[in-house]
Amino acid sequence: DGGITQSPKYLFRKEGQNVTLSCEQNLNHDAMYWYRQDPGQGLRLIYYSQIVNDFQKGDIAEGYSVSREKKESFPLTVTSAQKNPTAFYLCASSTGQVVSGYTFGSGTRLTVV
Amino acid sequence: SQQGEEDPQALSIQEGENATMNCSYKTSINNLQWYRQNSGRGLVHLILIRSNEREKHSGRLRVTLDTSKKSSSLLITASRAADTASYFCATDSGAGSYQLTFGKGTKLSVIP
Numbered sequence: 001d002g003g004i005t006q007s008p009k010y011l012f013r014k015e016g017q018n019v020t021l022s023c024e025q026n027l028n029h030d031a032m033y034w035y036r037q038d039p040g041q042g043l044r045l046i047y048y049s050q051i052v053n054d055f056q057k058g059d060i061a062e063g064y065s066v067s068r069e070k071k072e073s074f075p076l077t078v079t080s081a082q083k084n085p086t087a088f089y090l091c092a093s094s095t096g097q098v099v100s101g102y103t104f105g106s107g108t109r110l111t112v113v
Numbered sequence: 114s115q116q117g118e119e120d121p122q123a124l125s126i127q128e129g130e131n132a133t134m135n136c137s138y139k140t141s142i143n144n145l146q147w148y149r150q151n152s153g154r155g156l157v158h159l160i161l162i163r164s165n166e167r168e169k170h171s172g173r174l175r176v177t178l179d180t181s182k183k184s185s186s187l188l189i190t191a192s193r194a195a196d197t198a199s200y201f202c203a204t205d206s207g208a209g210s211y212q213l214t215f216g217k218g219t220k221l222s223v224i225p
Contacts, residue, residue: 006155033212042201042217043156058212090155099163101146102203102213104155 002027006091006105012113013078013085021076021108023091029103031096032074036060037088037107046089049074050096078110086112117145117202117216125222132189134219136202137182145178146203146213147187156201159187194225 004025013019023032031050035043045058049068063082068074074093078085088109092102120135136145144163148156162169162178162185169176175188189196199220203213 035215040217043215045212045214048212088153092156099144099161101158101161102148102156104148104157106155107153109153 004091004093004103004105006089006108008108009106011108011110013110015112016080018077018079019110021078021089021091021110023074023076023105024072025074025093025103026072027093027103028071029093029095030071031094032068033092033094033102034058034064034066034074034076035090035092037090043090046076085110117204117214119200119202119216119219121219122217123220123222125224126192128192128194128223128225130192132192132196132221132223134187134200134221136185136187136216138185138202138204139183142180142204144205145176145185147174147176147185148201148203148215150199150201150218152198159200189221192221192223194223197221197223 007022033048034046037043044060046064047066049055052071055066055068065077088107090107091105094100094102117136117138146161147159150156160171160176162176173190178185199218201215201218203215
């Protein structure tokens with residue numbers, strides 16, 4: 001079955017540490033996205049990538065970094081520069097065409113301890 | 114920035130009743146989409162309506178779009194307890210690169 005997989009489901013980080021969230025898709029989608037979701041705030045775009053080896057900042061990119069070395073993979077690193085990283089992180093992919101919807105992963109809940 | 118804003122923020126109904134959620138947006142769009150999110154899970158794409166369409170149906174879902182008022186509504190008919198979830202509208206940027214901007218969602222509770 002084709003889909004998008006995020007791991008881990010739960011992640012705990014000590015202050016000052018960098019952590020990397022994994023996102024893998026086998027849908028042959030060109031575009032991939034990272035969103036952050038906080039309670040009552042909806043989804044906010046962190047980074048997106050439309051093709052391999054290229055990505056753009058979204059609305060809240062500060063304190064985050066990404067890479068897109070393979071079409072299937074779009075990992076997100078939450079750096080120590082991110083002041084309030086505790087949140088639910090969602091990865092999504094799409095064909096990149098206007099008329100298609102997004103396919104989402106099941107999310108990673110990051111907690112800073 | 115939030116493009117879509119859903120209304121109401123929360124909605125509680127009895128099983129079998131219809132549920133209506135509204136979405137307003139600010140700038141021109143190519144299409145508007147609705148997604149569902151069960152608690153602690155990812156979003157699931159429900160339906161897409163293009164800017165030149167006024168109404169679309171999918172099973173128990175009916176979506177309308179009024180581009181003159183920059184608004185959309187999602188109607189779920191004959192609701193079931195399993196429909197309990199948060200519902201989000203999303204609009205594309207219409208600016209070349211295909212990105213979706215999501216609203217804050219409507220939390221629907223269907224009471225058995």
